[in-house]
Amino acid sequence: MGGAVRVKGGHELIRDVAALPDGNFELEVLDWVGMNVDPPDLERLSALRHLKELRLPGPIWNRNADGDKDLSGDLRFIAPVSTLEKLNFSYHFLDRIRFHDPGLEEIHGLVNLKELVLRQAGVKGRALTTFRKLEALDVTLCPFDDEGLSNVKGMAALHRLWAGDTLITDAGLQYLADLRNLEDLDLHGTQISDTGLVHLKSLTRLHKLNLMGTSVTDTGLEQLGRMADLEELNLYRTRITNAGLDRLKCLKALREVDLRYTRTTSAGVDSLRAALPSTRLLSLETTVRAGVLHPRDQRPTGNGDAAVAVWIKSLGGSAVMEGSKLVEVSLAATSVSDEKLEYLSGLAYLRKLNLEATEIGDLGVRHLARLSKLTELILNSTTVSDTGLANLAGLRELRRLSLDNTYVEGPGLVHLPAVHELADLSLLGSPVKDAGIAELAKIHSIRRLSLASTDITGQGLAHLETMPALNELDLTGSDTDDEGLAHIAKIASLTELYLGDGRFTDKGVKGLAALKNLQRLELMRTRVTDEGLEAVGMLTSLIELNLDYTEVTDKGIAALSGLNKLESLSLDSTHVTDKSASIVRGLGALTSINLYHTLVTDKGLEQVRSALPKCHIIFDAESSLPNRRRS
Numbered sequence: 001m002g003g004a005v006r007v008k009g010g011h012e013l014i015r016d017v018a019a020l021p022d023g024n025f026e027l028e029v030l031d032w033v034g035m036n037v038d039p040p041d042l043e044r045l046s047a048l049r050h051l052k053e054l055r056l057p058g059p060i061w062n063r064n065a066d067g068d069k070d071l072s073g074d075l076r077f078i079a080p081v082s083t084l085e086k087l088n089f090s091y092h093f094l095d096r097i098r099f100h101d102p103g104l105e106e107i108h109g110l111v112n113l114k115e116l117v118l119r120q121a122g123v124k125g126r127a128l129t130t131f132r133k134l135e136a137l138d139v140t141l142c143p144f145d146d147e148g149l150s151n152v153k154g155m156a157a158l159h160r161l162w163a164g165d166t167l168i169t170d171a172g173l174q175y176l177a178d179l180r181n182l183e184d185l186d187l188h189g190t191q192i193s194d195t196g197l198v199h200l201k202s203l204t205r206l207h208k209l210n211l212m213g214t215s216v217t218d219t220g221l222e223q224l225g226r227m228a229d230l231e232e233l234n235l236y237r238t239r240i241t242n243a244g245l246d247r248l249k250c251l252k253a254l255r256e257v258d259l260r261y262t263r264t265t266s267a268g269v270d271s272l273r274a275a276l277p278s279t280r281l282l283s284l285e286t287t288v289r290a291g292v293l294h295p296r297d298q299r300p301t302g303n304g305d306a307a308v309a310v311w312i313k314s315l316g317g318s319a320v321m322e323g324s325k326l327v328e329v330s331l332a333a334t335s336v337s338d339e340k341l342e343y344l345s346g347l348a349y350l351r352k353l354n355l356e357a358t359e360i361g362d363l364g365v366r367h368l369a370r371l372s373k374l375t376e377l378i379l380n381s382t383t384v385s386d387t388g389l390a391n392l393a394g395l396r397e398l399r400r401l402s403l404d405n406t407y408v409e410g411p412g413l414v415h416l417p418a419v420h421e422l423a424d425l426s427l428l429g430s431p432v433k434d435a436g437i438a439e440l441a442k443i444h445s446i447r448r449l450s451l452a453s454t455d456i457t458g459q460g461l462a463h464l465e466t467m468p469a470l471n472e473l474d475l476t477g478s479d480t481d482d483e484g485l486a487h488i489a490k491i492a493s494l495t496e497l498y499l500g501d502g503r504f505t506d507k508g509v510k511g512l513a514a515l516k517n518l519q520r521l522e523l524m525r526t527r528v529t530d531e532g533l534e535a536v537g538m539l540t541s542l543i544e545l546n547l548d549y550t551e552v553t554d555k556g557i558a559a560l561s562g563l564n565k566l567e568s569l570s571l572d573s574t575h576v577t578d579k580s581a582s583i584v585r586g587l588g589a590l591t592s593i594n595l596y597h598t599l600v601t602d603k604g605l606e607q608v609r610s611a612l613p614k615c616h617i618i619f620d621a622e623s624s625l626p627n628r629r630r631s
Helices: 039-045 072-078 101-105 146-150 170-176 194-200 218-224 242-246 266-275 305-314 339-344 362-368 386-392 411-418 434-440 460-466 482-488 506-514 530-536 554-558 578-585 602-611
Strands: 004-007 027-031 053-056 086-089 115-117 136-138 160-162 184-186 208-210 232-234 256-258 280-282 318-322 325-330 352-354 376-378 400-402 424-426 448-450 472-474 496-498 520-522 544-546 568-570 592-594 616-618
Touching: 039 072, 072 101, 146 170, 170 194, 194 218, 218 242, 242 266, 242 362, 266 280, 305 318, 305 325, 305 339, 339 362, 362 386, 386 411, 411 434, 434 460, 460 482, 482 506, 506 530, 530 554, 554 578, 578 602, 602 616
Parallel strands: 027 053, 053 086, 086 115, 115 136, 136 160, 160 184, 184 208, 208 232, 232 256, 256 280, 325 352, 352 376, 376 400, 400 424, 424 448, 448 472, 472 496, 496 520, 520 544, 544 568, 568 592, 592 616
Antiparallel strands: 004 027, 318 325
C-alpha cells in the first residue's frame, strides 16, 4: 500500500515490511502520504500509544465516490493518540482539501501538538484554541481569517506561522504582537498593509518574513527597524520604492531580499547592495541607455552652475545656460539616480527640469524642494508616488507639472494646492482615483488637466465642476460614463475636451450642448451615434472634431451643417457615404478632413475637393474594402 514508518530509536523511514526490527517496537512516525486510504481507515491508528508524528495524504479528504461528503469528523479516530506532536496534511492537486474546523474539534484533547500543517484545507481557525503548545502552524491557502488568528494569540511557543494566501487583514495582526518567539512569519498574498505592520514591530526574533504581494509600502518598512536578526525578507510585488530600501540598510543580518516587481530601481538596489554587500538581492534590472554605463560615484567637479552643467552633459543630458546661470536641465532617459539629484539642489535659477524615464523616485524628489524658481517639472515614467509630492509644495512658481505613468494615486495631491501658479497638470497613465480628484479641485489655477487612462470614474468627475479656470480636459481611456459627462457639462470654461475610448452613450453627449465655448472635441472610439451628434451640432464654436470609429452615418453628419468655424473633421471608419459630401461642402472653414476607411467613393471625394480646393483630404478608395475597414 506504500507508506512508511519510523520506530523509536531509529533515524530513517522504513518503507519495506521486511526491514522492520524483530520483536516488539514502538512507532513514532507514520507516513501515509501516497497511500490509497480513506478517512475511516484512521480507526486503525486509535490504539497507537507512542506515535509522535502523523503524515496524512491531502486527497484522503476528497473522495469522489461519496458525493462530496464531509468526512472531517473521522479525524476523531486519532483522538486517543495523546502522544501526537506533529500532524501534517500533504499537498493536493485540487485547490481545496475538504477538511474543516469540526475535524479539529474532534481532536481538541491532543494538547501536546507542536506542529500542525493544514495547507489547502477548508479550515478557518475556529478550533485552534486548545493547541497552546504549537510551535509551527501552516494554514497557507486556507480560508483562515482574523477570527481564526485570534485563536493563535497566547501560543507563546509558536516560532513558525505560515498564513499566506489567507483572509487575514490588518485588524488580525494585533493577535501576533505578543508572540515574541516567532522566527518565521509568512503573510504573502494577504490583505495586510502598512497599518497592520505596526503590530509586528515587537517581533524582534524574526529570521524570515514574507510579505510578497501585499500592499506594504515604504512607510510600513519602518516597523522592521528593530528586527536585528532578520535574515530573509520577501517583498516581491509590493509597493516599496528606493526610499523603502534606505530603511533596510540598518538590518545587517539580512542574507536575502526579494525585490522583484517592486517599484525600486537599479540605482536603489545598487545603493542597498553597497550598504549590505553580503546580502543576496533578487531584482529585475532596469536599463537606461543600454550600453552607456556611468560610475555611480560620478559627481560635478565643482559647486557652480557651470560645473553642474558639464556633469549633466557627461550623463547624456542637456543644459541651457543664461550667462553664468543654469536655467534648463534635461536628464531624460539618463542614468541619473536619486542620490545624484542632490547635485541639482543648489541651482537657484533653474526654471525647467526634465527627469522623464529615469530611475528617480520619492527618495530623489526630496532634493528638488529647494528649486524655488522652477516653473516646469517633468517626472513622467519615474517611480514617483504620492509620498514624493510632499516635496513639491514649496515650488510656488511651478506652472507645469507632468506625472504621466507614475505611481501617483491621489492622496499626495493634497500638497499641490500650495502651488498657486500651477496651470498645467498631467497624470496620464497614473493610477489616480476619485479621492485624488477631490484634492485637484482645490487647485483653482489649473487650466490644462490630463486624467487620460487613469482610474477615475464618472462619479469622481463631480469634483471638477468647481475648477473655474479649467480650459482643457483630457479623459481619453478613462472610465467616463453618462454620469461623468453630466458633471463635465457644467464646466462652462472648457474649450478643449478629449473623451476618446470612454464608455458613455448618446444620453451623456446630449448634455455637452451646454459647453458653448468648446473649440476642440474628440469622441474617437466611443458609442456615439447620429443621435448624439444632434448635440454636437449645437457647439458652434468648434474648430476641431474627431469622430473616428464611432457609429455615425450620413444622418449624423447632417446635424453638423451649422458648424461654420470647423477647420478639422476626422471621420475615419465611420459609416458616412457620398450623401455626406453635400454637407461637408458647406463647411467652408474646413482645412482638413479624414475620410479614410469610410464608404465615400471617388465621386464623393470630387464633390468635396471641388468645393474645398484648399482642404487637405485623407482618402483611399480601397480603404473601404471589408478586409481593410475596421479590421
